[in-house]
Structure formats: C-alpha cells, structure tokens
Amino acid sequence: MKVSIERSALLKSLGHVQSVVERRNTIPILSNVLLEAGGGRLGLTATDLDITIVEETEASVQADGATTVSAHTLFDIVRKLPDGADVSLTLEDGERLLVESGRSRFRLAALDRQDFPTMSEGDLPYRFTLAAEELKRLIDKARFAISTEETRYYLNGIYLHVAEDGDVATLRAVATDGHRLAQVEQDVPDGATGMPGIIVPRKTVGEIRKLIDEVDTGIDISLSDTKIRFGFGGVVVISKLIDGTFPDYTRVIPQGNDKEMQIDGKLFAEAVDRVSTISSDKTRSVKLALDDDLLTLSVTSPDSGTATEELAAAYSAGAMEIGFNSKYLLDILGQIEGETASLHLADPASPTVLRDSMDTGALYVLMPMRV
Amino acid sequence: MDALCLDCCTAFDALPVRCPSCFGRRLISHTDLSSLTIAHVDCDAFYAAVEKRDNPTLRDKPLIIGGTSNRGVVSTACYIARMHGVHSAMPMYKARKLCPSATIIPPNMATYREVSRQIRAYFHALTPSVEPLSIDEAFLDLTGTRALHRAPASVLLARLARDIERDIGITVSIGLSHNKFLAKLASDLDKPRGFSVIGRAETQDKLAPMPVTKIYGVGKATFRALQKDGLTTIGQLQSMEDTLLVRRYGSIGLRLARLARGEDDRSVSARSTAKSVSSERTLSHDLRDLGALQDKMWRACEQVSHDLKAKGIAATTLTLKLKTSGHRSLTRSKSLSDPTQLARRMYEELLPMLAKCADGTPYRLIGVGASKFSDAKLADPVDLAAPERERQKRLENAVDALRDRFGPDSIALGRGYKGKPGKPGKQ
Numbered sequence: 001m002k003v004s005i006e007r008s009a010l011l012k013s014l015g016h017v018q019s020v021v022e023r024r025n026t027i028p029i030l031s032n033v034l035l036e037a038g039g040g041r042l043g044l045t046a047t048d049l050d051i052t053i054v055e056e057t058e059a060s061v062q063a064d065g066a067t068t069v070s071a072h073t074l075f076d077i078v079r080k081l082p083d084g085a086d087v088s089l090t091l092e093d094g095e096r097l098l099v100e101s102g103r104s105r106f107r108l109a110a111l112d113r114q115d116f117p118t119m120s121e122g123d124l125p126y127r128f129t130l131a132a133e134e135l136k137r138l139i140d141k142a143r144f145a146i147s148t149e150e151t152r153y154y155l156n157g158i159y160l161h162v163a164e165d166g167d168v169a170t171l172r173a174v175a176t177d178g179h180r181l182a183q184v185e186q187d188v189p190d191g192a193t194g195m196p197g198i199i200v201p202r203k204t205v206g207e208i209r210k211l212i213d214e215v216d217t218g219i220d221i222s223l224s225d226t227k228i229r230f231g232f233g234g235v236v237v238i239s240k241l242i243d244g245t246f247p248d249y250t251r252v253i254p255q256g257n258d259k260e261m262q263i264d265g266k267l268f269a270e271a272v273d274r275v276s277t278i279s280s281d282k283t284r285s286v287k288l289a290l291d292d293d294l295l296t297l298s299v300t301s302p303d304s305g306t307a308t309e310e311l312a313a314a315y316s317a318g319a320m321e322i323g324f325n326s327k328y329l330l331d332i333l334g335q336i337e338g339e340t341a342s343l344h345l346a347d348p349a350s351p352t353v354l355r356d357s358m359d360t361g362a363l364y365v366l367m368p369m370r371v
Numbered sequence: 372m373d374a375l376c377l378d379c380c381t382a383f384d385a386l387p388v389r390c391p392s393c394f395g396r397r398l399i400s401h402t403d404l405s406s407l408t409i410a411h412v413d414c415d416a417f418y419a420a421v422e423k424r425d426n427p428t429l430r431d432k433p434l435i436i437g438g439t440s441n442r443g444v445v446s447t448a449c450y451i452a453r454m455h456g457v458h459s460a461m462p463m464y465k466a467r468k469l470c471p472s473a474t475i476i477p478p479n480m481a482t483y484r485e486v487s488r489q490i491r492a493y494f495h496a497l498t499p500s501v502e503p504l505s506i507d508e509a510f511l512d513l514t515g516t517r518a519l520h521r522a523p524a525s526v527l528l529a530r531l532a533r534d535i536e537r538d539i540g541i542t543v544s545i546g547l548s549h550n551k552f553l554a555k556l557a558s559d560l561d562k563p564r565g566f567s568v569i570g571r572a573e574t575q576d577k578l579a580p581m582p583v584t585k586i587y588g589v590g591k592a593t594f595r596a597l598q599k600d601g602l603t604t605i606g607q608l609q610s611m612e613d614t615l616l617v618r619r620y621g622s623i624g625l626r627l628a629r630l631a632r633g634e635d636d637r638s639v640s641a642r643s644t645a646k647s648v649s650s651e652r653t654l655s656h657d658l659r660d661l662g663a664l665q666d667k668m669w670r671a672c673e674q675v676s677h678d679l680k681a682k683g684i685a686a687t688t689l690t691l692k693l694k695t696s697g698h699r700s701l702t703r704s705k706s707l708s709d710p711t712q713l714a715r716r717m718y719e720e721l722l723p724m725l726a727k728c729a730d731g732t733p734y735r736l737i738g739v740g741a742s743k744f745s746d747a748k749l750a751d752p753v754d755l756a757a758p759e760r761e762r763q764k765r766l767e768n769a770v771d772a773l774r775d776r777f778g779p780d781s782i783a784l785g786r787g788y789k790g791k792p793g794k795p796g797k798q
Binding site for chain 2: 247252
C-alpha cells in the first residue's frame, strides 16, 4: 500500500473516525484505524464494536492495499504537521506504516487488516432521509435528558419512533432520566412509516451530532430493530441499538395541567441561573412562587445564604409554590428558541410541562422537588 | 448516701449486713452512688424471659429462642441453657448438642416488641433522655432529674428495676457510671438482675484487667492487630502514649486511647433512632441458583418494605447481604436518586447486584438492608421513566391493607407466593 494525500483532507477524515476509538482498549486492534487504499480513494474505518464509522476521501493511490495503525497516534501526528503539507503513507513489509511528510518521518506499528473487526450491517429494511437540520433538532432538544443510570440501560439513549395520535403520525425523539423528559417531533419522512421504535445509544447520538455539525445536506438513515446506519457526504456510521424496551412515557406526560404561566424564556433562564448561585451543590433546588402576573424565584441555602428575584409573567391561576432542580430547569430553558416559554402546572408534587412558543413540536416534562 | 438496697430501694449512709427495713441481702455500696447519672439498662435474656413469663411451665427448663432448623442460629438462651454453654449467635445444631433437653422456640417478635414498648414507657417516666440501643437495652441520662423525682439516679434505677420486674415480669441489669461506654460495661458485670457501678475515681483500675475486646468497636480485625502487638488488656493500652497509638492504628488509635482511660463524651441522644432496617435469613440449605435466591431476596424486600412503611420512613440506600457457605460475608450497596418504601423497587434495584453475585457460589444467608432514612412523604416520587410506579404504589398499599386485616400470609405477590395454603376455608 502506498498513498499520498493532502494533510488537511486526511486530518478531517481522521478527526471524524478517531473519536469513536476508546482511549483504553483491552483488544489492541480496537485502538487502530483501518486504512484502505484503492480506486483513487483512501478509506478510513474505526470501531468500538458498537459503532463503526467509515469515511472515504480522495487520495492519490500508488499501490492498492490496506493496514491498521493506532488511530490516536496517527491523528496526533497529522494534526502536528504543518498546514498545506502532503502526507504519504507506505506500508513496509506488512509490519510498519511509514508516514512521511516534508522532512518528518514516522514508522508506526501496524496490525494486519484481517484482524480488524467488521460490523455487518445486516438487513436494514427501513430507509428514509432527514435534512441535517431536522436531525440536529431532534438530537439537540432531546439529548440533555438522556439518563446515565446503568441499571436502566434502556434509558441510555434517544427513543426514536413513529407515534400515532389519532390520524396524525409523527416521528418522535424522546429521552428521559426519570426526573425530566424531552419529546421532539416532526413529520414522518417517506419510508419511516412502520419502522420499529428504536433506542439510539448516547455515544452514537454524540458521534452523529459531531459529524453532522457542518453538514447541510440530507442524512440517509436506514435501520432495522437492531442496527441503524447514517450516510452523508462520504461518511457512513453504523451503530448497534440498545436492546430494551423504552417505558410507555406517554402515560407520565400530564394532560390536565391547567395552570399556565407564560414567561420570557431567556430572562427566566438568566434569573434561575443567578439565584441558583447560592444553592448548595447537592440539591440545587430553586423555589418558584407564582402569583398574579408575578414570579418570584428564591433559593435558600443553610450554608451560603439566600437569593430572590422577581420576574414579570403572564399568570392568573392562583398563588402556588413549586420547587425544581435548577440545573434541570436550565437544561430545558436552554432548548427554548422562542421568546416565550410556557409552563403548565398542576400542583407542587406533580410533573410540570414546558413548551416553546416557537417550536410547538417540542415538549418537556420536569418533576418538581420538595423545597 | 453510700449504700442502697435493691429490694426495697432504701438508701443508707453505710453498708449494713442486711437491709434494716426489708432484711434483704441484695445491697450495693459505692461512694459515688448519689452522683452518677448515666445508666445502661439491659434486659436479662430478654426473648427467653418473655417466653418464660408467658408460659410458666418453661420456667425451670433450659429454653432457647432462635431458628428451629439445624441451620438456625440462637437468638437468646435462658440462663439455664447458658450453664450448658449455649450462647447467642451460636448455630442451633451446636446448641442442641450442648443442651439436648432444651426447648427451642422460634422468636415471636411482635410480642417482644410490645413488651419492649412497655418497658420503654417506664424509662420515659424517669427521663426524656432515653436512647434505645436495641429492642432490649437502652441508655438513660438521669442528669438533672434529682429535684423532680426527689431521689438520686441510683435510687430511681433500683426502683425502675423493681417496678419492671413486678409489673412486666422481666428482670433487668443496670450499669451506672459517668458515661455511656462505662455504663454499658457496668451493666454486663453483674448479670442477671444486677446493679453495678463504675465510679470516676476507680475507672482506670476497673478497666485495666479487662480484655481490649470490651472496648466497643474493637472487633475481630482490630483485636488481631492489637494482639499481634502484644496488647490484650485495656491496662496495656492505658500505659501507651496517645500519639503512639494514633501513629500505629490511625484514627481508631485515638479512640482506643481515650476509651481505655474510660473517656467517652458521646451524649445520650433520644433522637438517635435506628439507622437501618434489614431483613436477613439463613437458608435451610445453601442456594446457588439465581432464581431461588431471587425469591428469597423478594421476601426480604417485602419485609424491609413493610418495616419502613410501618415506621413511616423511606430509605435512600439499599444493601444486599450474602454469606457464602464458607461463612464469607458479601455486601453490595446502592444509593437511589430518591428514597423508597416499595418492595418492588428495592427488588429491581438490587437484582443486578444479586445477579452478579450469583455466579455459582453457594450462599447460606441472604438479606436486604435499607438505610439513610427520610420522611415517607418523600418516598417514591413520580418517575417519568417508570410510569408503572404509581400503580405499584397503589398495589403495595392495597396488599398491605389486606395483610393488616387478614394476617401476613393472607395474600402474596407473584414471586412470594409458594402455593402454601393456610388452613383451607380459613382465609
């Protein structure tokens, strides 16, 4: 194998695939990136056995071939090469990869490509395309609520499914950790009808979100009930799905919360952030006292003192007090795009619903805390 | 006053040979009798004493309370059985061998709790400062009660012992001293039906010949460490420099040094209630199969849940306890995001840990503990990821209500149901 490639092209592709490689691996070859040269292209593949990322980029191939070398080492080398340099990769007697650029020369230990694990896609019967912006929205507005609790592994991802409410079907992304829940929906794309409900693991969500950050084309998605494949601009990501049953979240979304408060989401978030400075690290609770068109935020910490702030709000459903975890509240307010956030409350012990005036397809549920 | 008759509770200035008012011989004398106020009251062979009280035919026979199977463990042995060498925590088969004539009764906890409650009421009549240590013992701080009761603490305690014996039919032993550690040591010196005193001046001398294991907190491991260094009596510890003990044994060294001198500044705190609730069972035969262990764990979860609900508290930390056939104890703990009272939730939280432990190792004991308590009002809030929890809550409450009404075995939930019929037609 012998291939030459422009440094920035290699860096970009390597940057994409190397992030899936775990820093610590018990199986040595999982630290490596698979390099495949042929047909005027260089293919790079990295995997952690749950996610595989494949990226192809144009290169000048002098000799076809393939090998694997440490992904992080190669990435660090290429990163440190000067901008605009050309990099040549040559496999020497199957054991060393010679990396040359200008006056720099590296020989990296290589492992045989035969040992590199391949992940079969299998049959992926459901195919549809989402615009990058659509996928970004689904991910961004749901991912903060993904649980990290290991015992309930089925919460460690985003539940993507087609929900039917009467005659209207929507594609929905839902995540919850038991304390808060995010539900984002949009029109069902062609081809998604009938797809199984799937749980996309947190790591996959993070990788995809990074990869599509600068993408503005369509993202081709195909899936079965065990795997999902994302394809866009020379990049293919294949991931296993979480094998579990997502809870019937619709039962916990309150339907009859009749006390509604409308408030400027941005001012609200800033005020919550300010008063929560006082709260101790552990509880982080903030108390909301609602009265006619007035919201009073307060935090009392036995150690550091007290804080209060008043905000104008549209509210007329009678005085009530309710407490929330300030971090959870801020997470949700951070997703609100419109000027107005609306809170739908029932009582101080029941879940509260939050909505965004700009994005009616997004809904958040937050459990109160006792304060 | 320097002397006291335990039978008629009369105080004297000098120790007579016989009590001049009741002619009794149970007299104690001590120069500090009128000044010491911290007491430890301990019931004598409590479970056995209750059983003997309720069934006088057992009175003069050896009696053992505990699990009746061969795998059972002795909870309490009466003093007659103790003469044969039986003691609590001894395996039942051993106790049977030592004392074949003993009557063995499984514990009736409900009865013992009721008697304990009655006894505690007598404590509270003397002082609000009562710190129960377990079902059958408590610390009492009688400081400042002299003016109220018009008698020194020692006289009050002698009356207390007499009244409990007369009204409830249980004998107690009393230790009186100037701190909790010494009071507890003292109550153990003259058992049963005893009253012993450790005064300030004699503290060090009384402690000196005692083995180091008398110091609370000195268990197997610390004892081994001390023994290795040739330290077996408290007197030897007294002769060591504090700094040396700290350097050698770390933070526990300081405690050793202070307790060896009889210094203990813990106050008797009425508020210190139970810190954990647990239920554990020695199995009739070793189990290694996950399914079988799961069933036993479910039973334990139900029991713990029941106790938490009865106390109106909820727990945030759950502990799984297992003992291998080789008597090695394993504990696995887990903290929850919010407190629970629900058997089902405890079971589900503990299950992954049990599954990890069920690797083919045979276990002889399984138990579940709950700790870090908070108010029941905070228990099991709505969990957005567990929509079934509200139903589960209502279900368990309904089952509890049925059990309260028709008895604990009247209804069993799936896993706990073993098709074990009561008497047909009775339920």
